[in-house]
Every structure is written in C-alpha cells, then in structure tokens.
Amino acid sequence: MEPATAYGMAGHHGDGERAQRVESSGLIGWVTLHRSARPVDASPGDPHLHAHVNIAHLVHCEDGKWRAPGAGGEDFHQYARLINEVAEARFRAKLIEKYGARFELSAKGAWELVGIDEDVRTALSRRHQQIVTLVGRDATREQQKSAARRTAEAKEDVEAPAPRQDWRTRAATQLGGEDAVDRMLAAALPGPDGSAPPLSAGGGPRMPSPVEIAARMWDVEHGLTASKKTVSRTHVLAAVAAAVPYLLSAEQLVALTDEVLAVDGHVVRLPDSNRHHHVHRQQYTHSAMLVGRCGTIEAEGASFASARDEQRC
Incomplete structure (x- = not known):
C-alpha cells in the first residue's frame, strides 16, 4: 500500500488546475494484533485473529513539507480490501508451510x-x-x-x-x-510434510489456472461486475488474491493478475481513470456488459462508448 498511497498533493486542484503528486519518505503507523472477537454475553470473545492498522494522517514530503497522505486519505479506502485479501492469502501460506494446513x-x-x-x-x-x-x-x-x-x-x-x-x-x-x-x-494442523517440496518449489495445494480464476472473478451473478459496471485495477488484484489458496509475494499476485486479465472472452479495457495521482488508474469491465446493448450504451458514459467502439458493436 505504501508505494501507492504515501504521497502528498501540492497546488490548487480545480478551476482547470491540477494539483501535483509529491512523493514522501513513507507512511507512519503501527499494527495492533487481536486474537479474539468482542465478548458475547460477558464471556470471552470467539477466536478471531485480526489486526488493526493505524496510520498517521500525515507524510513528510520530499520538499520538506508535511501533508495529508493519499489524496487526503481517500486512497486508503481504495486499497483496504486488497490489503486484507493479500494478508489473508499470505497467512494461509504460512499455515500451509508451518503446520501442514x-x-x-x-x-x-x-x-x-x-x-x-x-x-x-x-x-x-x-x-x-x-x-x-x-x-x-x-x-x-x-x-x-x-x-x-x-x-x-x-x-x-x-x-x-x-x-x-x-x-x-x-x-x-x-x-x-x-x-x-x-x-x-x-x-x-498435522505439521509440514517433509516429503513434499515447499510452496516456492511448486509444492502445496493446487493453484487454480488463470482461466479458472477469470471464470470465477467475472461470474455474472457473483463476480466483480455483478454490482458495478466498471472496476479498477485494485478491485481485480483483490479478486485474484481471494481466488487462490495462498500467495508467496506481491510480485506473484501482480504476475498472476496480468495472466488472468489476458484470458480471452472476459475483460474489456476502458480508458484510464482521470485521477492522475493514482498509481493504479486502469479500469475494466466485462464483455457481457457490452453485448446486446449497443443501442443504449451511449447513455452509459464515454468509457463504455469507447469500449463499444473497440468491440465493433
């Protein structure tokens, strides 16, 4: 999250002017680890391992000034689900390797x-x-x-x-x-199987293929576009992280996401977001959102109109 959100904005934004992104020395914060949920009926809470991440609402920018991070904190909400899915996938990897889960x-x-x-x-x-x-x-x-x-x-x-x-x-x-x-x-939790290779060498549970992940991610009733017409790069990254039994690194997630996006028959790339200070400006929709709607898609906005032209409706 830090490379995408640890920046400030300098200058006026609006009235035809655009504030500029200013990089910083990084985020300031701490993590509080909890092992249980809140109490119920005055008895100890149920097992619920989770962490609260507290981030200071300021960054020290490279020009020496302190500013609010991530477009005033807006970006933190954009990355919240992605960070959660990556953390859970990494936690599953640790349980698999250490305890044979x-x-x-x-x-x-x-x-x-x-x-x-x-x-x-x-x-x-x-x-x-x-x-x-x-x-x-x-x-x-x-x-x-x-x-x-x-x-x-x-x-x-x-x-x-x-x-x-x-x-x-x-x-x-x-x-x-x-x-x-x-x-x-x-x-x-039987413990690690000494006869099996580690996850980094191809051991462990079977990883679903990009085709399988794409089918789940773009499912008409439950997938990304079931409730919204346009999704961002962060939405896609989070969906891929949620679809795999484990992750070894952020680099693995990025590479796998690119493979999923390359699967034919699903993704339509839309024009990038006009939020130029964002790292992940890419926007997508599913091809099913365009099929059969050529006569009315103009009302959906410029992004869909552009996608329609590319699809030769």
Whole structure:
C-alpha cells in the first residue's frame, strides 16, 4: 500500500488546475494484533485473529513539507480490501508451510481450514450469529457493520490462556470431550510434510489456472461486475488474491493478475481513470456488459462508448 498511497498533493486542484503528486519518505503507523472477537454475553470473545492498522494522517514530503497522505486519505479506502485479501492469502501460506494446513472454498466463496468440525465452527462464531439474528442473513455488508457497532461489548484486557481455555471447553462440549478436540486439531494442523517440496518449489495445494480464476472473478451473478459496471485495477488484484489458496509475494499476485486479465472472452479495457495521482488508474469491465446493448450504451458514459467502439458493436 505504501508505494501507492504515501504521497502528498501540492497546488490548487480545480478551476482547470491540477494539483501535483509529491512523493514522501513513507507512511507512519503501527499494527495492533487481536486474537479474539468482542465478548458475547460477558464471556470471552470467539477466536478471531485480526489486526488493526493505524496510520498517521500525515507524510513528510520530499520538499520538506508535511501533508495529508493519499489524496487526503481517500486512497486508503481504495486499497483496504486488497490489503486484507493479500494478508489473508499470505497467512494461509504460512499455515500451509508451518503446520501442514489445508484449505477449501466454502459455498460462500471463503477459504475454510479443512478438518474443523462444522458444529465447533458454529459454536465459536457467536458474534457472527448475534449479528445475523439482528439483521438477517440477507443483510448487506453495511447493515452488518452497523449492527456490529451497535451491539459491541467493551473489549476486555485478559491474559491469553483465559479465552483459549474457554474456546477449548466449548469445543469439547460439541465434540464430546477434550481428547476429541486434540484429535480434530491434529488432523487440521498435522505439521509440514517433509516429503513434499515447499510452496516456492511448486509444492502445496493446487493453484487454480488463470482461466479458472477469470471464470470465477467475472461470474455474472457473483463476480466483480455483478454490482458495478466498471472496476479498477485494485478491485481485480483483490479478486485474484481471494481466488487462490495462498500467495508467496506481491510480485506473484501482480504476475498472476496480468495472466488472468489476458484470458480471452472476459475483460474489456476502458480508458484510464482521470485521477492522475493514482498509481493504479486502469479500469475494466466485462464483455457481457457490452453485448446486446449497443443501442443504449451511449447513455452509459464515454468509457463504455469507447469500449463499444473497440468491440465493433
């Protein structure tokens, strides 16, 4: 995120003038690691490893001045999902290499750790169930976030063993004893397979092909253009990161994304965004957004009109 957002803007922007991007020495911030969700009914929160990234709202620019970063902070929102997907894919890679973990896609498209009993998963997801009870399973992401804020209990400062023992007790209740918990964990995290090559040498789970990733990413009902007509480069990068079982580096993600975008029959490149200070200005749509709409696409704006001409409607 830093190369894309750690800059300031100098000069007037508007009235025919354009502010200039000024590079800086980088972002200033810190990370707070949490291992559990918020408490439910005054008991320790469920397992929920996550991090809060706090970034100072200023950067020291190369001209010596301090300025607000990332177009006043706007860019941070643009990259939030991408950073989250990359972090989760890298975390999966660490679990695979260090603990022999295996992951599979759930019906909802999320990567789940293989070997964890479904009843245990439900029992240790009380916070999620609490929110679903309030707003329903069909609620939007924003409605769920609003419910989470309204019902959040104060965080507790507790020692690590306290929530772990609570989790273990609740899991044992579901499985019929602590021995069963140990067997489940041993099956889910058996340790690395010394006979298999490392991920960097082609070992580990099968990586989906660019064709498979493109099919999922551009799915008409659930893909990127299911809810919006135009997507940015950051949207595409995040979707690719979410579609693979693991990532080894940002460079791997960029190379794989370029291969996915090159798959025939899906992507239509649109004119770049006019936000000239952005690093990732590329914009795309899916070919299905243009097919059969040649008579009305003029109303969709210049980007779609340009794409239509390229598609020879």
